[in-house]
Amino acid sequence: MIAYIREFSKYFITIFMAIYTLECFMVFRYSTEEKRNGIYTRQCVFMFLTHGAAFLSLCVQTGDMEYLFFYGFEQIILFASICMFQMLYPNGNRLIINNMCMLLGIGFIMLARLSMTKAIKQFLIVVVSMVFVLLIPYIMRKYKSLRDLTWLYALAGVVSLGGVLFLGSLTNGSKLSFSIGGVTFQPSEMVKIVFVFLIAGILSKSHNLLQIVKAGSLAAVHVLILVLSRDLGSALIFFVVYFAMVFFATGKIRYLALGAGSGAAASVLAYRIFTHVQVRVQAWRDPWSVIDSEGFQITQSLFAICSGGLFGLGLLQGTPKSIPYVETDFIFAAITEELGIIFSLCLILICLSCFIMFVNISLHLRDEFYQLTAFGLGICYIFQVFLTIGGGVKFIPLTGVTLPLVSYGGSSVLATLVMFAVIEGLYIIRQEEEIRLAREKSIRERKRIRSSQTEKNAQIRDREEF
Amino acid sequence: MHKLETEKNFRQKKFAIMFSCYIFVFLFLSLMGYIGYYSATHYQELLNNNYNGRQKVLQSKNTRGTIFADNYDVLAQTVLDDAGDEVREYPFENIFSHVVGYTAKGKTGIEADYNYYLINSSLPITEKLDAENKEEKVPADNVVTTLNVNLQETVEKALGVYRGAVIVTEPSTGKILAMVSKPDFDPNRIASIWEDVVADTDSSSLLNRSTQGLYPPGSTFKIFSALEYIRENPATYENYSYQCNGSFTCNGDKISCYHGTKHGLVSFRKSFAKSCNSSFANIGVQLNKTSFAKTLDEMLFNQPLSVKFNYKESSIQVSEDTSSYDMMQTAIGQGKTQITPLQLNMVTGAIANGGKAMIPYVVDRIETAEKQVVKSYAPKMEKQIMTEEEAAILTDLMEDVVEEGTGSKLSGLSYTAAGKTGSAEYNATKGDSHAWFTGFAPVENPKICVTVIIEGAGSGGDYAVPIAKRVFDAYLD
Numbered sequence: 001m002i003a004y005i006r007e008f009s010k011y012f013i014t015i016f017m018a019i020y021t022l023e024c025f026m027v028f029r030y031s032t033e034e035k036r037n038g039i040y041t042r043q044c045v046f047m048f049l050t051h052g053a054a055f056l057s058l059c060v061q062t063g064d065m066e067y068l069f070f071y072g073f074e075q076i077i078l079f080a081s082i083c084m085f086q087m088l089y090p091n092g093n094r095l096i097i098n099n100m101c102m103l104l105g106i107g108f109i110m111l112a113r114l115s116m117t118k119a120i121k122q123f124l125i126v127v128v129s130m131v132f133v134l135l136i137p138y139i140m141r142k143y144k145s146l147r148d149l150t151w152l153y154a155l156a157g158v159v160s161l162g163g164v165l166f167l168g169s170l171t172n173g174s175k176l177s178f179s180i181g182g183v184t185f186q187p188s189e190m191v192k193i194v195f196v197f198l199i200a201g202i203l204s205k206s207h208n209l210l211q212i213v214k215a216g217s218l219a220a221v222h223v224l225i226l227v228l229s230r231d232l233g234s235a236l237i238f239f240v241v242y243f244a245m246v247f248f249a250t251g252k253i254r255y256l257a258l259g260a261g262s263g264a265a266a267s268v269l270a271y272r273i274f275t276h277v278q279v280r281v282q283a284w285r286d287p288w289s290v291i292d293s294e295g296f297q298i299t300q301s302l303f304a305i306c307s308g309g310l311f312g313l314g315l316l317q318g319t320p321k322s323i324p325y326v327e328t329d330f331i332f333a334a335i336t337e338e339l340g341i342i343f344s345l346c347l348i349l350i351c352l353s354c355f356i357m358f359v360n361i362s363l364h365l366r367d368e369f370y371q372l373t374a375f376g377l378g379i380c381y382i383f384q385v386f387l388t389i390g391g392g393v394k395f396i397p398l399t400g401v402t403l404p405l406v407s408y409g410g411s412s413v414l415a416t417l418v419m420f421a422v423i424e425g426l427y428i429i430r431q432e433e434e435i436r437l438a439r440e441k442s443i444r445e446r447k448r449i450r451s452s453q454t455e456k457n458a459q460i461r462d463r464e465e466f
Numbered sequence: 467m468h469k470l471e472t473e474k475n476f477r478q479k480k481f482a483i484m485f486s487c488y489i490f491v492f493l494f495l496s497l498m499g500y501i502g503y504y505s506a507t508h509y510q511e512l513l514n515n516n517y518n519g520r521q522k523v524l525q526s527k528n529t530r531g532t533i534f535a536d537n538y539d540v541l542a543q544t545v546l547d548d549a550g551d552e553v554r555e556y557p558f559e560n561i562f563s564h565v566v567g568y569t570a571k572g573k574t575g576i577e578a579d580y581n582y583y584l585i586n587s588s589l590p591i592t593e594k595l596d597a598e599n600k601e602e603k604v605p606a607d608n609v610v611t612t613l614n615v616n617l618q619e620t621v622e623k624a625l626g627v628y629r630g631a632v633i634v635t636e637p638s639t640g641k642i643l644a645m646v647s648k649p650d651f652d653p654n655r656i657a658s659i660w661e662d663v664v665a666d667t668d669s670s671s672l673l674n675r676s677t678q679g680l681y682p683p684g685s686t687f688k689i690f691s692a693l694e695y696i697r698e699n700p701a702t703y704e705n706y707s708y709q710c711n712g713s714f715t716c717n718g719d720k721i722s723c724y725h726g727t728k729h730g731l732v733s734f735r736k737s738f739a740k741s742c743n744s745s746f747a748n749i750g751v752q753l754n755k756t757s758f759a760k761t762l763d764e765m766l767f768n769q770p771l772s773v774k775f776n777y778k779e780s781s782i783q784v785s786e787d788t789s790s791y792d793m794m795q796t797a798i799g800q801g802k803t804q805i806t807p808l809q810l811n812m813v814t815g816a817i818a819n820g821g822k823a824m825i826p827y828v829v830d831r832i833e834t835a836e837k838q839v840v841k842s843y844a845p846k847m848e849k850q851i852m853t854e855e856e857a858a859i860l861t862d863l864m865e866d867v868v869e870e871g872t873g874s875k876l877s878g879l880s881y882t883a884a885g886k887t888g889s890a891e892y893n894a895t896k897g898d899s900h901a902w903f904t905g906f907a908p909v910e911n912p913k914i915c916v917t918v919i920i921e922g923a924g925s926g927g928d929y930a931v932p933i934a935k936r937v938f939d940a941y942l943d
Binding site for chain 2: 001002003004007244247248251253291296299300302303305306307308309317318319322336341344345348349352355356359360362363371375379382386389390393394395
């Protein structure tokens with residue numbers, strides 16, 4: 001019986017996930033949120049069904065009620081978040097919130113399966129962050145001076161990254177984090193957002209060469225500190241975000257070409273200078289020859305990806321724990337092994353739909369600072385997804401970044417939640433702008449009608465007088 | 467004016483956004499395609515990797531599948547020993563040791579190449595789940611080979627205490643009917659005899675000589691030299707003649723016939739039938755080196771083969787720079803040339819099969835424990851290595867070898883055979899030689915193709931041909 005439930009849940013999870021993903025793209029067929037409402041509601045249903053089937057399978061197989069309790073709490077929090085956002089911000093974009101919850105939920109399933117302690121820890125972080133994140137759209141709306149704080153952003157970014165470089169603790173040869181009172185912080189996650197604000201602030205003033213160079217030198221400082229900390233994944237993200245934003249602000253392809261060229265030169269240089277870069281590249285080109293050492297992680301990840309098949313082995317049926325750092329850098333491999341290739345490709349598509357929504361929002365904003373922010377955050381998000389998934393499947397060399405919202409890691413989850421909330425805030429600003437414009441337009445219209453009416457009346461009166 | 471600015475700004479932003487969208491959509495679609503493609507093409511290979519922990523999981527769920535001969539005789543199966551532990555049993559002991567392989571100290575042979583099927587079960591999901599609920603193991607898939615027990619036993623007995631290898635195939639399909647390599651070992655006891663077997667580098671009994679043994683081809687190579695001479699002189703090769711006085715000298719280098727035999731005036735046909743070294747050395751120095759090198763490539767020298775099992779590539783060195791001495795040596799199958807019995811068998815099979823070299827294969831199909839076919843392997847052609855006409859001419863020449871040449875032990879039987887013998891000298895000073903024979907029967911409708919090598923036995927005609935005869939007898943009578 002247990003085995004039957006496990007097998008059936010496997011197929012149900014895939015089907016629910018596929019429907020959810022399909023709905024993600026159906027959204028783009030309609031231009032207004034009202035028309036999308038039905039889709040969003042269906043998405044919520046399939047989200048809960050997906051998670052429910054997964055936790056049922058976990059619970060039945062282990063006979064441990066802990067999973068059901070966890071599922072209950074998790075669903076309450078996700079459901080509450082969706083409701084709260086809708087109540088507080090009726091003009092908000094629900095796709096972003098739905099996807100945010102779906103990705104968190106997928107993370108919870110996998111973390112609960114891998115380690116309940118970590119799942120609970122992650123859950124608590126999400127609960128606390130969510131309270132904070134709910135306020136962000138409000139703050140964004142209230143304080144329009146966010147664009148003027150560029151020097152504060154620069155200072156915050158450089159100081160916290162520099163702090164890690166000098167005070168941080170080493171993890172696998174990279175300085176990523178520091179601890180205060182037993183809590184570990186990884187500032188580069190949050191600095192990514194601050195960095196986008198910084199560049200947006202500078203470039204929205206003007207996009208002449210001076211501003212571009214100013215932004216560029218600040219970006220260079222960030223990237224250099226990260227390179228010195230050996231956090232090459234984050235360094236690459238900052239680099240790409242800067243050039244993408246300059247390209248967006250100026251609309252000139254030559255900046256992308258410059259970025260690509262200098263990126264290539266920097267990569268070659270990094271390959272020459274740093275042995276750990278050489279090791280990574282070697283492990284990417286032929287992990288099988290170094291399967292005992294540098295290639296171990298990636299080959300174990302490939303084993304996981306290839307053993308699941310279309311529908312996966314079923315939860316608890318694989319061996320994802322043989323991959324070192326599976327909860328953070330390799331969660332995608334674990335998902336593919338146990339939930340199947342269809343599921344993990346759907347996961348990729350969900351991430352992609354987030355990105356498309358982000359830049360879509362950016363397109364319709366009127367204020368350039370907001371446009372740049374939305375665009376920059378979108379690039380930052382999707383590029384990180386590409387680095388982690390591409391690295392885990394040997395599509396590109398491994399850089400060791402997390403899969404936003406799915407991977408285990410407090411700083412990463414908090415930062416991504418903030419990112420989603422900022423975009424949500426921008427969307428709300430745009431909606432309200434549009435409503436205001438529409439109202440102004442209608443007032444003007446009414447005024448025009450009224451004035452023409454008065455004119456007519458006056459004429460009539462005039463005529464009557466004659 | 468202001469409105470124009472905004473309009474321009476909007477279009478510019480839209481371009482940047484569409485551009486980045488396309489880039490990332492493209493990147494992610496490639497990524498998704500890559501994941502799908504990689505997992506679809508690598509899942510077997512990766513599961514077979516010893517570092518993959520999944521193997522252990524499958525072992526705990528499924529009982530390793532059985533390997534069958536073509537008539538369902540068991541070649542390898544998993545049984546319970548007295549203590550109730552699973553052990554791999556090989557009922558024929560040494561006889562199939564190389565081709566079937568073992569699982570104890572790493573995996574080899576079919577046990578390694580078809581490990582994926584032997585540990586996975588394709589039974590219906592309901593049966594698997596029922597078994598799981600009853601906490602029973604599920605039988606994994608079985609492998610049905612093309613191996614013929616009768617032939618394999620015949621070959622094994624015929625080789626006796628000699629070292630060497632025999633490979634028997636069906637020319638029209640490439641099915642391997644028997645494959646023996648000596649010395650061999652008992653796969654049932656591989657774990658306990660491992661140290662001794664590995665330490666004994668002289669006999670290297672773990673090596674499958676039929677696919678991985680590299681030998682000088684000796685006079686069997688005259689098949690290739692003859693083919694090249696025919697290709698270069700299609701109209702006139704029949705007019706060739708040579709006066710053999712037991713040796714041939716060119717630029718001060720001398721080649722002698724086997725045991726110094728003087729063959730007298732020989733035609734092309736007779737040179738081949740009597741395996742006259744002097745005459746072929748004479749042919750060798752006349753060959754066009756570039757065209758010869760091309761022919762040898764076509765004959766699968768220095769080429770990767772499409773077989774599914776482990777093998778070595780045969781190697782030969784012929785180029786513009788090859789000296790006349792090397793050409794003489796190469797033409798009679800001595801010198802630097804190294805060939806596997808496998809490749810020689812493929813070429814012989816192609817001669818029997820109208821020039822089409824089939825890919826040798828040893829597994830016919832994969833079945834579930836309930837004999838449902840999971841996957842079957844159809845015969846596939848490696849390539850057409852010569853024309854039908856060339857194949858017919860070579861068959862004719864090889865028939866003469868049997869009728870009036872070095873393979874006469876095969877003449878006057880109930881079937882007709884064609885082939886080529888070889889005595890490959892590997893120790894020039896002592897005159898020790900490996901005995902070769904490669905050939906097929908019946909000539910009219912070839913059903914079986916045999917390649918034999920016996921290390922250090924002596925002449926092919928005396929030692930290798932009788933073994934081929936026993937195989938032909940066993941299969942055709």
